[in-house]
Amino acid sequence: FKINGSPIISTQKRVVGAALTIRDMTAMRRLEKMRTEFVANVSHELRTPLTSIRGFVETLLEGAMEDPQLCRRFLSIINKEARRLQQLIDDLLTLSRLESGGIERSRGMTVFKPVLDGVLATVEHLAAEKGIILETAIAEDIPPLAMGENYLSQVLLNLIDNAIKYTPAGGRVTVRAAKEEDGIRVEVEDTGIGIPAESLPRVFERFYRVDKARSREMGGTGLGLAIVKHIVEVHGGRVGVESRPGQGSRFFFIVPAAEEGKN
Numbered sequence: 680f681k682i683n684g685s686p687i688i689s690t691q692k693r694v695v696g697a698a699l700t701i702r703d704m705t706a707m708r709r710l711e712k713m714r715t716e717f718v719a720n721v722s723h724e725l726r727t728p729l730t731s732i733r734g735f736v737e738t739l740l741e742g743a744m745e746d747p748q749l750c751r752r753f754l755s756i757i758n759k760e761a762r763r764l765q766q767l768i769d770d771l772l773t774l775s776r777l778e779s780g781g782i783e784r785s786r787g788m789t790v791f792k793p794v795l796d797g798v799l800a801t802v803e804h805l806a807a808e809k810g811i812i813l814e815t816a817i818a819e820d821i822p823p824l825a826m827g828e829n830y831l832s833q834v835l836l837n838l839i840d841n842a843i844k845y846t847p848a849g850g851r852v853t854v855r856a857a858k859e860e861d862g863i864r865v866e867v868e869d870t871g872i873g874i875p876a877e878s879l880p881r882v883f884e885r886f887y888r889v890d891k892a893r894s895r896e897m898g899g900t901g902l903g904l905a906i907v908k909h910i911v912e913v914h915g916g917r918v919g920v921e922s923r924p925g926q927g928s929r930f931f932f933i934v935p936a937a938e939e940g941k942n
């Protein structure tokens with residue numbers, strides 16, 4: 680708490696009382712702490728790939744370049760790290776756009792199936808490379824979602840991409856969608872590594888990862904699920920996850936149906 684006091688002075692210039700203002704600083708301090716942590720996280724996340732890129736470039740310049748095989752290997756690492764930097768910056772921009780509220784005016788009316796098909800087309804090869812079966816179970820009668828097409832696409836991409844990333848070869852990823860009382864429920868279920876119970880409440884936090892090294896290795900930024908939650912909530916929906924370590928995870932989100940004539 681922050682307490683300020685000032686005397687109350689009468690017209691005869693006599694102190695007749697005192698006014699106290701008490702301000703609850705805990706909320707402000709918490710916000711400030713979150714901001715500081717976020718900046719520290721961002722800096723760390725940006726520095727890690729940069730350090731690696733610099734290291735490999737220096738090694739190449741110091742002579743490794745003479746060995747074509749080594750050269751190729753280092754360049755491909757540099758390429759991968761540069762991609763991760765790019766992804767990180769893209770994700771940060773998405774988050775900051777979501778937070779500045781520009782999305783409020785862009786409520787959409789999006790038909791689910793074509794957007795899902797578009798996303799599946801971009802991840803099919805990732806699943807195929809790992810021998811993962813991608814399947815869908817989409818109800819026929821789902822109404823358009825109250826969400827812009829690009830946002831729906833991003834949410835689906837993040838969830839399906841994760842499901843493929845965290846599922847070992849030979850697994851299965853299933854996307855389901857059906858109408859429910861309070862909106863359209865979409866599920867992305869996998870038969871992957873799962874998430875320990877104590878991590879479940881935290882996976883939607885920015886930069887939280889169950890296994891940092893593994894996430895990085897997979898090219899993850901730790902921001903994917905934070906973006907998913909943000910997009911869904913801005914559209915009046917909610918997200919959730921159930922999981923059993925070693926058996927798989929089921930992420931879901933519920934988004935209201937678009938009201939006819941509103942858009």
Ligand code: ADP
Nearest residue numbers: 841842845882888889894899900901902903904
């Ligand atoms: P990342 O870029 O690390 O994948 P996300 O925000 O997308 O970041 O996910 C946060 C963390 O949640 C991941 O690092 C991973 O530990 C866990 N996670 C997300 N999706 C899954 C999944 N389908 N199966 C198991 N773990 C998952």
